[in-house]
Amino acid sequence: MTAQLALHPLGKRLGTEVEGADLAHLDDQTFAAIEDIFREHPVLVFRDQKLDAHQLAAFGARFGRLREHILENYRHPDEPRVSFITNVAKDGGVDKFGVTRASSWHADETYDPPEKLPRLAILHAVEVPREKGGTLFADMYAAYETLPEAMKEKLEGMTGRHGYTDGPDARRLYTAEHIAQRNASRPECLHPAIKEHPVTGRKVLFVNPTHCHGFVGMTNAESDPLIEELRDHSIQDDNTYYHKWRVGDVVIWDEIATMHRGAADAAPEERRVMLRTIVHPN
Ligand SMILES: [Fe+2]
Known part of the structure; x- marks a missing residue:
């Protein structure tokens, strides 16, 4: 029998709780209903799952x-x-890298070329800190739509240069050695600054300050402040959603229509264990 799904908005623009689905036992019709909802709501939250x-x-x-x-x-x-997203090291101690990993604003894998971009990612909370330790999301449809017209026009013809972790925010988070190691294995990839979403056809601002390290035809000195300005525009309070995790939560986000980051605001010794999978188009 198809489940009856109810929707509850969580953030002002972003974050929608879907009530009534058991993700471990989904029939095709319920899944089709979830896909329809996901097209309109790029961050979905399912509570009390056990996968x-x-x-x-x-x-x-x-x-x-x-x-x-x-x-x-x-x-x-x-x-x-x-894969595991965790601050717990293999020996049970605190993994310092795991504490701050992915805490700068990004979309996953934009260091890959356009035809290899992921569609969405899923996180499932197994252990969560008692306080804080959330994940933040930003709506990149709204980020585009609320840009001043002159900025929209300027960005329309621009192409972002993306690397592994060498955008301005990544350079603050990671050591130069870490960045050099990561980038050595990956050529730079180019993405239009304004991208059409492959499923909805709507325009998004496709610039994230972790992987985007410049624009074609601009020096770093010119592009860094622009990347930071676009970040600040994208992450205004109204445009973000802070997800406070509960054990059993499953969160799905659209990798083209949103940016995200770990808040990295919990006590480092509080265990945080998540399962993650990233989904590419077929
Ligand atoms: Fe991520």
Whole structure:
């Protein structure tokens, strides 16, 4: 029987709780209803789910194709297409890199070329800090739509240069050595600053300050302040949603229509364990 789904807005523009779905046992009609909702609401929250790595991968695979995490030590032992996002080291202590990892605004994998961009990502909370430790999301449709007309026109013809982790915000978060190591394995990729969403056809501002390190035809001295200005415009309070995690939450976000970051505001010794999978178009 198809589940009856109810929607509850969470943030002002972004973040929608979907009530009434059991993601471990979804029939095709309920999944189709979720896909329809996701087209209109690029961050969805499902509460009180209990998915093992196989079930999370099976749910993700309904949307598209899953890839194994690039780094073997993040892969789930039972299901390599699911990875761990955690501040817990293998020996049970605090993984310092895990505490701040992904805490600058970004969309995942924009260091890959346009034809390889992910469609969406899914996080499932297994252990959460007692306080804080949330994830922030920004609506990049609204970021585009609320730009001044002159800025829209300027950006329309511009192309962003994306690398692994060498945008202005990444340079504040990571060491030069870390950045050099990561970038050595990846050529620069180009993306239009204003992108048409492949599913909805709506325009998004497609510039994130972690992976976008410049624009074609501009020096870093010219492009850094523009990237930062666009970030500040995109992350105004009205345009963001802070997700406070509960154990059992499943959150799905659209990788083209949103940016996100870990708030990294919890006590480092508070355990945070999430399962993640990233979904590419078929
Ligand atoms: Fe991310």
